[in-house]
Amino acid sequence: LLLQAYGLTESAPLLTLQHQKKPVKGTVGPPIPETEIRIVDDNYKDLPAGEKGIILARGPQIMPGYYKNPQGTAKVLSPDKWLDTGDLGMLTCRGELIITGRAKDTIVLLDGENVEPAPIEEALRDSAYIEQAVVLGQDQKFLSALIVPDLERLSEYAAEKRIEYSGPEDLIGSPEIHTLITHEIRTQVSPKNGFKNFEQIFRFKLLPESFQVDKELSLKREVMRHAVNELYRKEIEELLQLDASR
Template sequence: GEMKIGTVGPVLEGFEVKIASDGEILCKGPGVMMGYYKAPELTAEVIDENGWFHTGDIGVFEDGKYLKITDRKKEIFKLSGGKYIAPQMIENKLKTSNLIEQVMVIGANQKFASALISPNFPLLHDWCAEHKIHFENNEELIKIPEVVEKIQKEVQIINKTLGSHEQINRIRLVCEEWTPATGELSPTLKLRRNVVSVKYQHLIDEIFTNGNN
C-alpha cells in the first residue's frame, strides 16, 4: 500500500478511524479488541457506548489520509487556561537542535509551557572553545549567560513552528546527562517524567513560582 514517511500509513480497508476532540485516535473494525474478558468496567474505559476503541494515542491525519501518531494521551497535560499540550511532539522538535540532547516539557495547570533541558555537552564544549568561554565543569557551564542565551535562541527557532500556547516560555538547563544508568531514561530511551520531575523539582518550582504572578 501507499506510505508516507513519519506516518503509520493510510487506514486499512474495513476499518474506521477518527480523531476525537482532544486529539485521541479512535478506531472501529475487525480485529479491534472487543473488550476485556469478564471485566466490564475496564472495557468501558477503552470502548465507548458507540463502539469506538480509545487507543490512548494522540494523532493527526496528514494529507487527509495518512495517520500520524504524535503522543501518548496519558502524557498530555492541560495549561491553567484550558489548552492542551502534547509534550512529546514539542520535545522531538526541540531535540532537532544539535545543542539539545534531552528535554522535558512541563507546565501542567500552569499559565505557560516551559522546559528542562540537558544539553549536548560535547557540542556545547566545542561551541564554548570557539567563543573563548572558559568553565571548570558542566555545573558552571550551564550558568554562563552566553550559554543560556545560545540555547534560548535554539528554543526560539523551534517556538516559531509551534502554536502560541505550545511555545516554551522559560527554560532551565541541567548539568547532568540523562541516561538509563542515571534513571531519567528507560532502557528503551523513553523519558521517565516522574523521575525527572522529582529530581528537578527545585527548578520547576523556580520557573513557576516566579512566573505565574
C-alpha cells in the same frame, strides 16, 4: 456519609470504594469485588506497596474496547484485559489505592489550552545543542522546560567563542550559553515550524547531566515524566515560581 471512590468511563465506572465503616483518609479504598488493581513501572513491571507507578485495572466491568477503534483499544487494553488507566498511584500495605497524579502526557494550561508536549520536545531535540527536553506547565500560565544540553557540542561552541569555564555546571551557567539555548528554543519552537503562541517555551532550566535508563528513562529510552518530576522537584518549583511572577 460521603465515601471516596475511583473509576473511569472505561470501567463503567467504579474500580475502588472506601470501606463504609472504616474509610482510610487519603485513599480511594480497596478494589471492589471481582476487580484487580496493579501498580507498575514504565516497563509494566509490578511495584510493591508504597511505590508510585501506573495504575492498571482488570475486572468484569472493564470495557471490551472503544467502538470501531481497535488502535485506540490496543493502546489502553492489553490482550489479557488489563486496562491502563493513565493515572498514577500506589497501594497501601492493606490494599487501599492512593491516587497521586496523571501518567498521560497532555498538559492543560491555566487558561484551559491543551498542549501535547511530545512534538515540542521532539522539535527541541532537533537542535544540535539539545540532547533531551521535558516540557512542563500543568495548571500554569506558560510552558517551561527542563533542558539537557549536548555538553560536547557546547564545549566546542565555548572553545570557538573563547568562553572560559571550569566544569559543566559553570559552562551551562554562563550568559553566552543561556543566550544560545534561548535562541535555539525560539528557533525550533516557532510559528514558522507550526507551533502556536501558547506552545512557546517561556522559561527553561539547563541540567548538567544526561538522563539515564532506570532513572529518568525507561528501558525503551523514553522519558518517565513522573520520575523527572520527583528527581527535579526543586528545579521545577523554581521554574513555576518564575512563571507565577509574570
